[in-house]
Amino acid sequence: MTADSAPHWSRPAAGREPAAAALLSWLGDPRAPGLAVVTGAEGSGKSRLLAWLIGHGTRPGTVGERRIHGFVPLPGQTATTATWMLGQQLSIAARSPGDLLAALAADGRRTVIALPDLHGAEQPASLVELALDMAQLEHVRVLVEVRAGTEWEQALTAGLCARMDLDEPQWTDETRRASWEAAHPDVRAGLAERDPEPEEPFDLDDPVSVCAADPWSVTTAYERSEESHGGLRAAWLRSGASLTREQPAAERALVLLAALGDAGDPRLPALLDSAAQDASWTVVWHRVRGDVTPPWPGPARSLTAGTGPLAGQLVVTDHQGTVRVLDAENAGSTGRLPLPVPGARATAEHGDGTVSVLDEHGVLHTQSAAESAKPKGITALLDDGPSAREQLLTAVQQYTRRRQEAVTALTAVGDGVVLGDEAGTVHVVTVGAEPRTATVHRGRVTAVAATALPVSAEGDTVVLLYTGGADGTVRAWAPHTDPMPEPVAARDCAVTAVAVGTADAGLVLAIAWADGLVEHRALDDDRLSTFHPGSQAHALAFTAEGDLVVGTDEALVRMRVCPRTPR
Template sequence: MTELQWSRPAAGREPAAAALLAWLADAEAPRLCVVTGSAGSGKSGLLAWLIAHGTREGVQRERRVHGFVPLAGQTALTAAWTLAEQLSVAARTPGELAAALAADKRRTVIVLPELHAAEDPGHVTELALLLLESTHVRLIVEARSDTTEAQTLSAAHSAVMDLDQAQWTDPERYATWAATRPTDRQTAPEGPTDDIDLDDPAAVCAADPWQVSIRYERSGDGHGGLRAAWLRAGASLTREQTPADRAVVLQAALGDDADPRLPERLADLAAGSAWQVVWRRVRGDVRPPWPGPARALSSARGALIVADHQGTVRLLAETDASPLGRLPEPVHQARAVAATPEGDVLVLDAQGNLHTRRSPSAPRATGLSALLDDGPTPLDRLLEAARARLAGSAKALAFSDELLTIGDATGRVHAFTEADAEPSSFAVRLHEGEVAALAALRLTVSEDGPGIPLIYSGGDDGTVRAWSPAAEPLASPVRSRPCPVTALAATTTDAGPVLAIGWADGLVEHHTLDEDGMVRTYWPGAPVHSLALTGAGTLLVGTDETLVCLRPA
């Protein structure tokens, strides 16, 4: 393979460029490089050259630039949103971005030009130092040498390149460049200064989302609840999209303390979007109460099963998320939940153990039937077989029509079903690495037939695969992206089967599995922990901040 050619940097900066490339390749060098110098010394031009070449397809691994943010006019929050999108992670805050990068041990090189021109250079400096806490992150930051931020970064364990020093310039090439440089250079125009009515949802949905974000950060007013909703979902709202799609995201992030006119107004603005917001629950809501971070979701019998970060499993009404009760015993570090038609709730914990709980709303046998049915149920036998096979190594869980499905850390998916009152099992390896999520449904072939069980498996390898027990899995993935799967849901609606996929970069995809194969997308602006689909066709999306119910438009 022919090595990509790198053009020369402008202004005779070949010595500086060579030093930057050597720093990138030196595993023993400090992981922070501070490029300083006076105004007009060529700092931004040098880093623009590095970014242009380091982001090309096919560039050598040691010279690859993975993320960059020109910081002029940016805040730490907007910079974090930009980097999260470029690095294919979901993050609402600088802290969440740092946590996401810490969890991904791959080498990551980030370039931050124009720190001195940021909206709040001090907070952006704190973001840079926070990212450096991950030992696989390398950072190149530009800051004028006479600024506090340059002094702070230079005092850290860093390599410092001061472009005012002669060693970083080839004088002959500089002279050649200067001779052809225009003498009447135009001053760069300032950013947009148009006023934006931050109280008007139509105005903020149609305006430059980065300007809206920065102005909401500056503002001390709540703007009827729009400010809190925007900053809660800003990582999504700043993406390229139509005003109608932006209105859906903003409505889904509104708290119940917002101006009561806003939900209807935003619903009107969302006309033409792929989604309608049926209801939403946001951290801090009291009418009905927010059910906590939705770490796991399931849907059955008109109720939603929601497990939070403390293992409390709540039941909510599917229609409006009003509380129906909770399971009597929490399951510590609940990872996945699945509801059965009989009213049992299966819970998988982070240690790979399977638990069963009885829903408080499920009917209970009484009298003679209770005496006659005191032996192990078909579900009991399936669980016993699964526990014996997996012994605490389960990572993902699904249940559908007497089919219990478990995924493990090696990429294998195990299916357990009953035949002649005896459990039978099937297993196949579907992923390189851990199984992250499972979903199952039964495809109807004929009105009087049993249907075909179909399992969808999502992995840390970024693939979603389909498999029917006792058959070979499909050779090609149903879906593949360069980031892990975080959640799956599948069901059969009146319009046909539907599959929902949550990804580590915060994307939710809704696939109709018919001939049209329509795909709808939704970005909640936060890491997606859980999904559920109802028989009525609605999609539930769970994050640490929100639980939202969407209907395809």
């Protein structure tokens, strides 16, 4: 949209045209400091000026240099709650200010954030630190409103910034202010601060109470408290980025149950399960950071369901590249691969007890996780060459070495291996045939999933692939034909994981997005169920029974989609 066709901007109130022009100039000047501070005495009109800028800057069609991408009114907020609010607006799964800063640093797009009323925050000092850290990023602009004469104003303006004190006369057109006040005689009477609305009481020890209460108030109360509240405090703060979303109390209870550690009050799981009776999912089991019975397996960076000798088990790779094998029924440990793979990105299980792990450099590392059936007797004597699996993995290694683009995604299906690369191309490698390839994404392939779909009573199958990309799309492809022209799903954030399987509903697809959303799609009837674990899901897998296992840096959860009617 051009500047001529962009939405019209009204004049600011109370003769603040000079101040408004200066703020727009700051937004449009690439050489201006990353931090702007609007200050002044109480009642000077700071909030009204920022409300004018935010109201226009967040409208659809606003030109890029005037766009406000995120804003948080700070009265009563902490650095944590402000982070969660910004994460929801910016499509970032951020549990902490550090997560938010890391995500902003990794995304080079221009981002403008407004923080009104910092002096009224619950934790002004930590919010000053967050604002200053964000403003240090070259592509991020931060606009803060703070009352003059406070220590927070002094901290914000101690370094390089664009400072505007609305008590100074140059920021007001007195003629326009007199005209505006004459036309709005009742406005000044409404400028006095009003007492906040009284909050409904809630009990931090009662899961039903906190799930029904205002989630932002509950978060602030848990942050103030130094008690564990039976484990509820840790679970709430672990998943609060999800709990503060608008949702029924039953869905909030489900999220809180999935985040509850085993060191808490043993009565809580039953209470939360009862409160979640009308939710869209059932939690089959969950393992969170700190659990000991069975132990939490660590941050899940990739995940696959076992077949063959590994049937009924899950292969989980953590942030350090340690590959564990878990019982899918209860997440109890059944083994571990001897050699870790630092920088692991994806894991594939080949159906004969071998597991391949893709590292950050695009190199495959293959180890045995279970004993496979080996030829015996005369068969072993006659067949002393490499197995079919060994031939396949050799073909994959030779193929990847010939490619210029680094491999970024991996899965296995039947007698083939599926690779995705940084150029958006997917490759299906089998023994004795030319690899099939198709470019399906703009930019890096972030995830691939595959299934062998039965097409006849004789057992014939067709390979069906689903791929996710950094371009925010999920696409379907059967390698014997062309990819589907339209994406299966598309959103304004990257895909972090995909999984495909079969259930009572037929073919099911799971998608994890970079903003923390997990989708479960029944492809035969277009049913959609969603789950927000409270942090980014890096790994997904379907069990043989059709349950979905979701892996994050904080938890591993096995879930079952409920029917449309309440349980």
